Amino acid sequence: MMMNWFSTSLRRVCLTLILTGVYVVIANVVFPEGSIFHVSSYTVNLLGKYLCYALLALSLDLVWGYCGIMSLGHGAFFALGGYAMGMYLMRQIGDRGVYGNPILPDFMVFLDWSSLPWFWSGTDSFIWTLFLVMAVPGVLAFIFGVMAFRSKVSGVYLSIMTQAMTYALMLAFFRNEMGFGGNNGLTDFKDILGFSLQSNNTRLVLFMLTVITLLVAYYVCDKIVTCKAGKVVLGIRDSERRVSFVGYNTVSFKVFLFTFSAILAGIAGALYVPQVGIINPGEFSPINSIEIVIWVAIGGRGTLYGAIVGALVVSFAKSKLTGLMPEAWLFALGGLFVLVTLFMPKGIVGLINNPEARQALINKLSLRLARKKGA
Amino acid sequence: MNYPKPDTTHGVILYMEDVSVSFDGFKALNNLNLYINDGELRCLIGANGAGKTTLMDVITGMTRPDAGTVNFGQNIDLLKLNQEQIARYGIGRKFQKPTVFEALTVYENLYLSLHMDKRLWATLLHKLSGEQRDDIDQVLETIGLVSMRNRYAGELSHGQKQWLEIGMLLAAKPRLLLVDEPAAGLTVQEVERTAELLTSLAGEHSVVVVEHDMSFVRSIAKTVTVLHQGSVLAEGSMDYVQSHPEVKRVYLGEEGV
Ligand SMILES: Nc1ncnc2c1ncn2[C@@H]1O[C@H](COP(=O)(O)OP(=O)(O)OP(=O)(O)O)[C@@H](O)[C@H]1O
Numbered sequence: 001m002m003m004n005w006f007s008t009s010l011r012r013v014c015l016t017l018i019l020t021g022v023y024v025v026i027a028n029v030v031f032p033e034g035s036i037f038h039v040s041s042y043t044v045n046l047l048g049k050y051l052c053y054a055l056l057a058l059s060l061d062l063v064w065g066y067c068g069i070m071s072l073g074h075g076a077f078f079a080l081g082g083y084a085m086g087m088y089l090m091r092q093i094g095d096r097g098v099y100g101n102p103i104l105p106d107f108m109v110f111l112d113w114s115s116l117p118w119f120w121s122g123t124d125s126f127i128w129t130l131f132l133v134m135a136v137p138g139v140l141a142f143i144f145g146v147m148a149f150r151s152k153v154s155g156v157y158l159s160i161m162t163q164a165m166t167y168a169l170m171l172a173f174f175r176n177e178m179g180f181g182g183n184n185g186l187t188d189f190k191d192i193l194g195f196s197l198q199s200n201n202t203r204l205v206l207f208m209l210t211v212i213t214l215l216v217a218y219y220v221c222d223k224i225v226t227c228k229a230g231k232v233v234l235g236i237r238d239s240e241r242r243v244s245f246v247g248y249n250t251v252s253f254k255v256f257l258f259t260f261s262a263i264l265a266g267i268a269g270a271l272y273v274p275q276v277g278i279i280n281p282g283e284f285s286p287i288n289s290i291e292i293v294i295w296v297a298i299g300g301r302g303t304l305y306g307a308i309v310g311a312l313v314v315s316f317a318k319s320k321l322t323g324l325m326p327e328a329w330l331f332a333l334g335g336l337f338v339l340v341t342l343f344m345p346k347g348i349v350g351l352i353n354n355p356e357a358r359q360a361l362i363n364k365l366s367l368r369l370a371r372k373k374g375a
Numbered sequence: 376m377n378y379p380k381p382d383t384t385h386g387v388i389l390y391m392e393d394v395s396v397s398f399d400g401f402k403a404l405n406n407l408n409l410y411i412n413d414g415e416l417r418c419l420i421g422a423n424g425a426g427k428t429t430l431m432d433v434i435t436g437m438t439r440p441d442a443g444t445v446n447f448g449q450n451i452d453l454l455k456l457n458q459e460q461i462a463r464y465g466i467g468r469k470f471q472k473p474t475v476f477e478a479l480t481v482y483e484n485l486y487l488s489l490h491m492d493k494r495l496w497a498t499l500l501h502k503l504s505g506e507q508r509d510d511i512d513q514v515l516e517t518i519g520l521v522s523m524r525n526r527y528a529g530e531l532s533h534g535q536k537q538w539l540e541i542g543m544l545l546a547a548k549p550r551l552l553l554v555d556e557p558a559a560g561l562t563v564q565e566v567e568r569t570a571e572l573l574t575s576l577a578g579e580h581s582v583v584v585v586e587h588d589m590s591f592v593r594s595i596a597k598t599v600t601v602l603h604q605g606s607v608l609a610e611g612s613m614d615y616v617q618s619h620p621e622v623k624r625v626y627l628g629e630e631g632v
């Protein structure tokens with residue numbers, strides 16, 4: 001019975017995550033600096049950041065891989081969650097800002113504002129912040145979903161609409177009058193819940209929280225896609241009309257999934273911001289959302305762990321490559337996307353799991369090579 | 376979750392009266408009148424473009440007629456309901472092209488189709504009961520796919536997909552089944568199986584079958600309705616219809632039956 005309760009892939013992912021988490025913490029705390037086993041605070045931070053990306057990829061895979069909704073706007077939900085957390089972190093600065101104003105963040109003092117805009121009220125409360133982190137992306141996705149899915153927008157049109165949404169938000173957040181720090185965004189954070197963001201222990205705790213959140217999110221996503229509603233969603237992906245003839249209101253399933261996914265993306269953003277120390281309108285840029293799609297495609301869409309693998313692999317590759325040749329990254333990313341779509345439609349995990357797919361790839365490649373030689 | 380049942384005290388389960396549908400001025404259905412008796416198996420025939428699929432579209436809420444009334448039993452006005460509601464009230468439809476969920480197993484296909492609360496929360500929290508398992512097993516038995524229960528629907532042959540789709544309709548326990556071209560593209564043996572299957576369903580369900588294959592129609596139908604240019608041209612037994620001069624002229628004559 002226990003065996004059934006945890007599906008195999010779920011068990012594997014949970015184990016891997018827990019082991020990695022525990023290992024990193026031990027390696028950071030127990031082994032002294034200079035030991036080859038030591039994991040530096042910098043690395044802990046970097047891993048935490050990548051795991052936020054993994055959570056974001058997971059959220060996109062849920063709607064794209066399982067329901068065929070190719071959102072090119074998930075970066076917006078991530079950024080909104082991040083901004084909600086950023087507001088709280090700004091308030092934590094208190095009077096330690098450059099202008100020393102106990103209430104107003106520096107950029108507001110700079111703009112000559114005399115009081116907090118209404119939407120900043122309550123942001124000094126951590127509980128309220130947690131609510132905002134989920135509610136803002138959730139409500140936006142709900143409204144967007146109801147409007148788009150009710151009017152039967154799907155496919156490329158939906159992707160374009162989501163892309164337009166994130167672009168519009170980026171333009172809005174660039175404006176100083178919006179009250180989110182304009183161009184510079186929110187930064188110079190000092191504490192979270194009174195603990196210094198610079199300290200090794202805070203970073204370690206944030207890392208652990210990210211691991212735990214990813215675990216819980218993975219578990220919940222797995223439950224959703226394996227329960228009956230998950231089957232309905234798969235049905236919608238393949239033939240929405242058929243699903244409604246069976247008697248399901250497909251709009252409500254799509255709206256639910258899209259909203260839940262946006263909330264996950266928001267949580268990822270909220271975990272990300274304290275670990276990187278900044279949130280600015282660049283997070284809304286369309287290319288960010290496209291990158292998420294590429295993570296999922298490369299990892300293998302339609303498998304939850306594929307999304308995680310994709311986010312981690314591509315992020316590591318990015319950090320290596322941007323170190324070597326910063327300009328080349330976008331080209332590399334585009335090239336990778338094309339290669340994956342052509343040669344491994346099920347992504348990395350499809351290749352690993354399926355010997356036939358492996359063989360097919362080898363055949364395809366050798367065919368190309370042979371042709372080239374012939375030519 | 377308790378939808379009103381169609382009132383069939385007059386023995387009729389579907390009333391279509393003076394129904395017209397036009398697409399850009401072209402009348403796909405033209406003052407059509409059709410009555411289906413409770414528990415009967417009715418065949419609809421007619422040349423390509425006669426309006427058979429459009430008729431099913433009207434019953435299932437996919438196309439709204441410009442004029443006319445469509446009632447399920449005496450009491451339920453189908454024109455006021457949307458597709459999902461019509462499905463939940465007990466009208467199931469099999470499309471011309473088989474559309475099973477290929478990414479799901481045969482069992483899961485039937486599981487989704489079961490007669491039950493199909494709203495979001497109920498579906499999220501649903502657990503299969505013993506009774507529902509029995510229902511699914513029963514349907515698997517009826518459609519002859521017991522040994523395929525754990526195969527993906529995408530792996531089935533064309534005929535098996537057709538049966539699975541009929542099975543999905545059965546799992547929903549409908550009163551009225553609309554079946555569009557169930558024999559198209561099947562082998563001779565498969566056609567025979569399909570004929571048996573559909574005949575066995577009549578009685579407990581009312582079944583409307585659209586089909587071009589005349590020998591198939593002859594083997595299953597008691598009553599045949601001939602559609603021509605969007606209205607009913609003739610109705611009666613196969614022999615009556617085949618000897619009907621108008622029908623001979625416009626339809627059967629062309630096919631040389
Ligand atoms: N959505 C639509 N827009 C325009 N014309 C349509 C539409 N749907 C059907 N028609 C036209 O209405 C007529 C009736 O079509 P219908 O599909 O009902 O015929 P049918 O009897 O099912 O034919 P077949 O035997 O080929 O399946 C056809 O001439 C078709 O071209």
Ligand SMILES: [Mg+2]
Nearest residue numbers: 427428429471
């Ligand atoms: Mg047709």
